[in-house]
Amino acid sequence: xxxxxxxxxxxxxxxxxxxxxxxxxxxxxxxxxxxxxxxxxxxxxxxxxxxxxxxxxxxxxxxxxxxxxxxxxxxxxxxxxxxxxxxxxxxxxxxxxxxxxxxxxxxxxxxxxxxxxxxxxxxxxxxxxxxxxxxxxxxxxxxxxxxxxxxxxxxxxxxxxxxxxxxxxxxxxxxxxxxxxxx
Ligand SMILES: Cc1cc2nc3c(=O)[nH]c(=O)nc-3n(C[C@H](O)[C@H](O)[C@H](O)COP(=O)(O)O)c2cc1C
Numbered sequence: 781x782x783x784x785x786x787x788x789x790x791x792x793x794x795x796x797x798x799x800x801x802x803x804x805x806x807x808x809x810x811x812x813x814x815x816x817x818x819x820x821x822x823x824x825x826x827x828x829x830x831x832x833x834x835x836x837x838x839x840x841x842x843x844x845x846x847x848x849x850x851x852x853x854x855x856x857x858x859x860x861x862x863x864x865x866x867x868x869x870x871x872x873x874x875x876x877x878x879x880x881x882x883x884x885x886x887x888x889x890x891x892x893x894x895x896x897x898x899x900x901x902x903x904x905x906x907x908x909x910x911x912x913x914x915x916x917x918x919x920x921x922x923x924x925x926x927x928x929x930x931x932x933x934x935x936x937x938x939x940x941x942x943x944x945x946x947x948x949x950x951x952x953x954x955x956x957x958x959x960x961x962x963x
Contacts (some may be wrong), residue, residue, distance in 0.1 A: 782837070785808065821877070822838065822951070823877060824835055825875075826910075827871065827909075828908060836895060836896065841855040844881070850937065851936065853935050857930060858930050870921065873910055874917065879948040879959040880950075883952060904919045905940050917942065919941070921939055922936060923936055
């Protein structure tokens with residue numbers, strides 16, 4: 781295994797024999813369609829701004845990073861309306877949606893202004909809103925952000941988490957929502 785200094789950034793474009801990726805051999809459509817073959821769960825990332833405003837958007841770029849310390853990641857489009865609030869805030873929550881929460885996933889991915897109208901939630905210990913009925917939730921300290929391409933990768937340090945025993949997840953694949961069918 782390669783020794784990795786703590787916080788070292790490993791980059792192929794660093795050092796004397798700098799390497800670069802070749803030009804893409806695919807169209808943007810092919811790239812999107814290929815990515816869409818990766819089945820994911822669905823989350824809504826939520827936060828409350830310093831002035832008390834509620835922020836939230838649907839995201840399926842969530843993944844685990846580290847067990848100790850407990851770290852997770854997700855990525856946000858640079859152009860997203862919630863970028864300012866989420867990048868500046870000290871905490872956010874990642875709500876893993878349950879199978880019956882497709883309407884919420886669609887609402888928090890839409891352009892409607894009133895995303896939070898009639899949405900049931902409680903304030904978590906960090907102040908971030910936790911959506912009622914979610915399969916699980918992670919309250920994260922906004923530990924670090926990495927600008928990559930047209931997105932920003934957020935790494936969150938989990939301060940609190942919980943899950944609903946036996947909850948079925950909402951799934952996303954090929955641009956469509958699914959509920960589970962165990963094999
Ligand atoms: C299933 C699904 C997953 C999504 N995942 C992400 C994601 O990981 N990152 C992202 O920036 N946008 C993602 N989006 C798109 C955002 O939810 C959408 O652009 C939203 O309107 C952004 O809100 P904002 O502009 O208020 O920040 C996803 C949408 C859907 C339907």
